[in-house]
Amino acid sequence: MKxxxxxxxxxxxxxxxxxxxxLYWWSxxxxxxxxxxxxxxxxxxxxxxxxxxxxxxxxxxGSGEDLVSQLVITLAIAFLGTFISAIISVPFSFxxxxxxxxxxxxxxxxxKLLLTAIRAFPEVILAIMFIKAVGPGSFAGVxxxxxxxxxxxxxxFSESIEAMDHRAELAIKATGGTKLQRFWLATLPAxxxxxxxATLYRFEISVRSASILGIVGAGGVGTPLMFALQTRDWSKTxxxxxxxxxxxxxxxxxxxxLRRRLH
Amino acid sequence: MQVPQLSFWKRYHVLGISVTLLxxxxxxxxAQLTGVDVGAFAKNSPQFLVILKQMQQPDWNYLxxxxxxxxxxxxxxxxxxxxxxxxxxxxxxxxxxNIVKNWWGRSLVRxxxxxxxxxxxxxxxxxxxxxxxxxxxxxxxxxAIFSFGMVSKLFYEIIETIDMGPVYALQTTGASLLxxxxxxxxxxxxxxxxxxxxxxxxxxxxASTVLGYLGAGGIGLDLQQSLDQFAYPQxxxxxxxxxxxxLIIDLISNLxxxxxx
Numbered sequence: 001m002k003x004x005x006x007x008x009x010x011x012x013x014x015x016x017x018x019x020x021x022x023l024y025w026w027s028x029x030x031x032x033x034x035x036x037x038x039x040x041x042x043x044x045x046x047x048x049x050x051x052x053x054x055x056x057x058x059x060x061x062g063s064g065e066d067l068v069s070q071l072v073i074t075l076a077i078a079f080l081g082t083f084i085s086a087i088i089s090v091p092f093s094f095x096x097x098x099x100x101x102x103x104x105x106x107x108x109x110x111x112k113l114l115l116t117a118i119r120a121f122p123e124v125i126l127a128i129m130f131i132k133a134v135g136p137g138s139f140a141g142v143x144x145x146x147x148x149x150x151x152x153x154x155x156x157f158s159e160s161i162e163a164m165d166h167r168a169e170l171a172i173k174a175t176g177g178t179k180l181q182r183f184w185l186a187t188l189p190a191x192x193x194x195x196x197x198a199t200l201y202r203f204e205i206s207v208r209s210a211s212i213l214g215i216v217g218a219g220g221v222g223t224p225l226m227f228a229l230q231t232r233d234w235s236k237t238x239x240x241x242x243x244x245x246x247x248x249x250x251x252x253x254x255x256x257x258l259r260r261r262l263h
Numbered sequence: 264m265q266v267p268q269l270s271f272w273k274r275y276h277v278l279g280i281s282v283t284l285l286x287x288x289x290x291x292x293x294a295q296l297t298g299v300d301v302g303a304f305a306k307n308s309p310q311f312l313v314i315l316k317q318m319q320q321p322d323w324n325y326l327x328x329x330x331x332x333x334x335x336x337x338x339x340x341x342x343x344x345x346x347x348x349x350x351x352x353x354x355x356x357x358x359x360x361n362i363v364k365n366w367w368g369r370s371l372v373r374x375x376x377x378x379x380x381x382x383x384x385x386x387x388x389x390x391x392x393x394x395x396x397x398x399x400x401x402x403x404x405x406x407a408i409f410s411f412g413m414v415s416k417l418f419y420e421i422i423e424t425i426d427m428g429p430v431y432a433l434q435t436t437g438a439s440l441l442x443x444x445x446x447x448x449x450x451x452x453x454x455x456x457x458x459x460x461x462x463x464x465x466x467x468x469x470a471s472t473v474l475g476y477l478g479a480g481g482i483g484l485d486l487q488q489s490l491d492q493f494a495y496p497q498x499x500x501x502x503x504x505x506x507x508x509x510l511i512i513d514l515i516s517n518l519x520x521x522x523x524x
């Protein structure tokens with residue numbers, strides 16, 4: 001069933017291959033090949049050693065500076081950030097949802113542009129900007145996660161509004177329901193599962209983000225990780241890495257279980 | 264006639280109310296843990312607005328200085344994605360249900376792959392800067408590992424959905440595993456693989472723009488310098504440049520993907 005390729009098709013292939021080869025040529029020349037550090041092997045061995053022989057006194061000692069407390073704070077940053085952004089995203093998503101298929105839709109276009117602009121700010125930069133406003137610490141992390149997530153959640157929410165089933169809405173309209181009743185009884189129940197599922201998915205991503213924002217001083221487990229890396233405390237680095245991996249696996253498992261229950 | 268009754272649970276929305284209460288409780292605890300201080304935010308938000316205001320006058324002359332790091336960012340992403348993909352292909356086949364019938368072997372591979380996926384790319388960058396030293400090479404390695412985790416999952420999910428008819432046909436003729444993959448599977452896979460590689464490239468271009476912040480090469484280094492020197496008009500130029508590059512890459516990638524299908 002293979003289509004016979006026209007002459008033009010063959011040229012297209014040739015052009016594609018030439019383009020790809022020149023892209024790689026350009027890329028390889030742009031990255032200076034430097035030998036990796038001599039200590040690379042030793043450092044990674046120490047980190048692995050730290051992972052498998054954790055320093056138990058660091059994992060929990062009740063001082064608030066231990067690994068478990070830091071991981072809990074990381075989760076709190078992710079939770080609060082996602083929660084705030086889920087609320088802010090709702091009006092944005094209604095703004096950005098293209099509810100009819102006209103080719104130009106001013107309201108939806110403006111909404112979509114706004115969300116794209118929010119997504120353009122990398123989370124790390126937002127964190128730095130918020131640190132300048134509220135000082136270093138977890139609160140700056142919450143604000144960064146909360147602000148950045150709006151870009152993605154607003155997009156996901158608006159897509160689920162676009163894909164929703166309008167029949168229940170029409171049924172209530174046909175019986176003479178008011179606009180508010182229509183929203184409360186038909187629109188909301190139709191989109192709520194999709195909204196919750198998207199929020200849970202974003203929470204998974206936020207946990208990952210929250211665990212690195214400490215690198216720039218926005219609280220969470222990234223802060224001790226950065227200290228450990230700077231002081232070349234490899235075994236501590238290993239323990240913190242292990243903690244982050246376990247936390248992420250746990251949250252991913254919990255979230256995907258809840259999302260499966262929603263559907 | 265009996266009127267149908269809602270059960271107690273449904274009638275009084277027990278589940279909904281308890282979930283709401285739980286969320287409120289978690290919010291309060293989180294707010295306490297993270298030291299949320301709305302007053303401070305309200306008091307200092309003018310300062311945040313000052314930053315945004317300074318960003319409104321981008322320093323366009325700075326654009327000539329960031330062309331090279333911006334190019335390096337894309338180069339890192341291209342090479343990192345390629346290396347990661349090459350590494351991912353054999354592991355994707357090992358993790359696919361229709362290739363490896365052994366549950367234990369498959370699960371072991373999948374466990375390894377999902378462990379790699381748990382680490383966010385900035386964390387990988389921080390780690391690799393410590394291990395390999397600073398520079399764009401480290402950025403490339405970071406992106407390679409990061410895309411390895413992502414691409415291998417995308418690939419094995421594709422492999423599991425292929426039509427096994429041609430595969431069985433070849434197997435009955437006594438073809439080896441590699442021959443089966445090459446003749447019966449690759450033609451089904453190539454287009455969708457290419458589409459997912461482009462998707463990974465999009466994500467990597469976005470990711471590579473901040474890697475330099477930790478010393479892993481690319482535009483992130485200039486970003487860090489401009490932020491450290493409070494040179495927000497320069498920061499604005501970098502953000503706009505990143506935005507434009509990401510948009511262009513997304514556009515090219517979307518067009519190519521549509522062409523592939």
